[in-house]
Amino acid sequence: MxxxxxxxxxxxxxxxxxxxxxxxxxxxxxxxxxxxxxxxxxxxxxxxxxxxxxxxxxxxxxxxxxxxxxxxxxxxxGVGDTLTAVVIGAGNLGRALMSNFHFDECGFRLAAAFDTSPALIGAEINGVKVLDAAELGPYLASHRVDVAVLTLTKKYAPESAKLAAEHGVRGIWNFTSIDLDVDLGDTIIEDVHLSDSLLNLGYYLRGRGDQRGRQIGG
Amino acid sequence: MxxxxxxxxxxxxxxxxxxxxxxxxxxxxxxxxxxxxxxxxxxxxxxxxxxxxxxxxxxxxxxxxxxxxxxxxxxxxGVGDTLTAVVIGAGNLGRALMSNFHFDECGFRLAAAFDTSPALIGAEINGVKVLDAAELGPYLASHRVDVAVLTLTKKYAPESAKLAAEHGVRGIWNFTSIDLDVDLGDTIIEDVHLSDSLLNLGYYLRGRGDQRGRQIGG
Missing domain, CATH: 1.10.10.10 (Winged helix-like DNA-binding domain superfamily/Winged helix DNA-binding domain)
Known part of the structure; x- marks a missing residue:
């Protein structure tokens, strides 16, 4: 191939x-x-x-x-070839992914999550520990991580992405809907834009199209 | 058009x-x-x-x-033509959308959220009230709602979608990643499949492609 x-x-x-x-x-x-x-x-x-x-x-x-x-x-x-991911930002969205998203079905293992909130640090969600965000660099230096899932505040997204890329993380799954316009070398960025999906639905609801909004095959 | x-x-x-x-x-x-x-x-x-x-x-x-x-x-x-949405399920994902997703930028107004948890009912998140899920039917009967955002447990998704459709909700934004194979009449379903996005990223990380995974223009 x-x-x-x-x-x-x-x-x-x-x-x-x-x-x-x-x-x-x-x-x-x-x-x-x-x-x-x-x-x-x-x-x-x-x-x-x-x-x-x-x-x-x-x-x-x-x-x-x-x-x-x-x-x-x-x-x-390559679903059979397991890659490792960490969640950066264990707020509502991060916790939603930790609790309900089937990383395994996509060929990923979720190894850890990181947050700055003392109320979250040390918690275990669906078998995954929330670690102190201050430990992110040392953690990445000593563990092989393939993907950083960015579910943190927009404001800190670029620096976290940069830190991850500097420590060999090769992929960023970006939920922050900002352009990560920092230098991330060869890191591959996959942006999730939920607004595209709602705008599409809105188009059909507003009667501008006569086709169903459903992603066909979806 | x-x-x-x-x-x-x-x-x-x-x-x-x-x-x-x-x-x-x-x-x-x-x-x-x-x-x-x-x-x-x-x-x-x-x-x-x-x-x-x-x-x-x-x-x-x-x-x-x-x-x-x-x-x-x-x-x-049709972004200028405001439609109304309600969130069904104010768990982590529902709350993440309520707190961070810009419904207004997509031409939507988020009117209410519904949940079964006594700890959540009555709470206000980002200016939106969480109401008792038992009130969903009566609420939909007396308010015009265009879109139901399904962020509840998979198990209850089909019946909630059906209830919404029966009360004139014309669009379902479905985050439950299950096929809503109940009869929803003309209701338009927009499914969000986050796994598609992670599988795409995984393909490039596994070295199966030489192109960037980034959704170009994303």
Whole structure:
């Protein structure tokens, strides 16, 4: 898999994965690119093109084997190869992720959380310790951490991201909705923009479109 | 704007809007489709095609006027036309949205939140009251609510969505990551799948791609 694959194709892989899990739950064993396309609002040819980036996932005769296709896409996404994450900021959002988000299903292990609040430091949430934010640097220096989840106040986001990047953290999952325009070297930033989602819903509610707002395949 | 515009075009509008706000902050007054494309990982021709769905937003000579383009896209998204939302479930995630999410910037007013916890009922968070979840039905019957934000336990999500839809709520912003496969009539569902975002980041961290994971234009 050394080809340069478009970022848009990669972004569709988690959506395929969700839809295949759903099909598996419905006990569907085979699915054609046309059926999958109808479920996801894509054309059959786009789906085949996407899958051909990864060798095609072995479509034979009528459609794909759901289980094999799911395994193939999980494998491309590397879900079986566990990475380590820490949460920076154990406020409401950080705690919501710690309590309810299935890091494991994305191939991540949540190792620790950091906060400045004395009321939180030392607490354990869903099996994960909240450590003193002052310990973040030393912790990162002595533990391999792949991703920093930024759920802290906007104001401290850039410096925390910089500290993380300086200590070898290669990915930032940024919930602060600010542009991390500090020098983070090769660190990969994934921004979460919840407003995009609500603006999209608003468009359809305001009667500006006659299609459903639902992320098709969502 | 009575054409049937593709859902993918609509989904790009919030991204354009964010990028234009960013350009405005950099005090950029004019931007060409090519420059905007480079910033957002799109081709100039795709951008022109997108904008032509809405009459083109008046590109003249060299590029678009940033302020006018931003106003035009805000207008299409209807940000100036305020809709009403309620949060169902004032746990960590609900409270995080109440405290930090700018509903107003998306053209929404958050009117109330609902929870079953006696410790939360009656509390006011960022100016919004938490009401008893038992009052949800009567509240919806006597107040116009456009969107229910589902931040409650998965288990109760379908019945809450159904109750909301039965009381005329036309949109569901669903954070529960379950398929709301109950009959919700014409209610529009917008699902938030945070796992898609982390899976995407993981792909790049695992060295499967040579491109940045950052949502370009994000």
């Amino acid at each position: 050394n080809y340069r694959i478009s970022a848009n194709v990669i972004r569709r892989l988690p959506r395929y994965l969700r839809r295949l899990l759903w099909l598996e739950k419905q006990q569907v064993e085979k699915v054609s690119s046309r059926e999958l396309g109808t479920l996801m609002g894509l054309t059959a040819s786009q789906i085949r093109q996407d899958f051909n980036c990864f060798g095609g996932f072995g479509q034979q005769g009528y459609g794909y084997n759901v289980r094999q296709l799911k395994a193939g896409i999980s494998d491309v996404l | 009575n054409y049937r515009i593709s859902a993918n075009v609509i989904r790009r509008l919030p991204r354009y809007l964010r990028r234009l706000l960013w350009l405005e902050k950099q005090q950029v007054e004019k931007v060409s489709s090519r420059e905007l494309g480079t910033l957002m990982g799109l081709t100039a021709s795709q951008i022109r095609q997108d904008f032509n769905c809405f009459g083109g937003f008046g590109q003249q000579g060299y590029g678009y006027n940033v302020r006018q383009l931003k106003a035009g896209i805000s207008d299409v998204l």
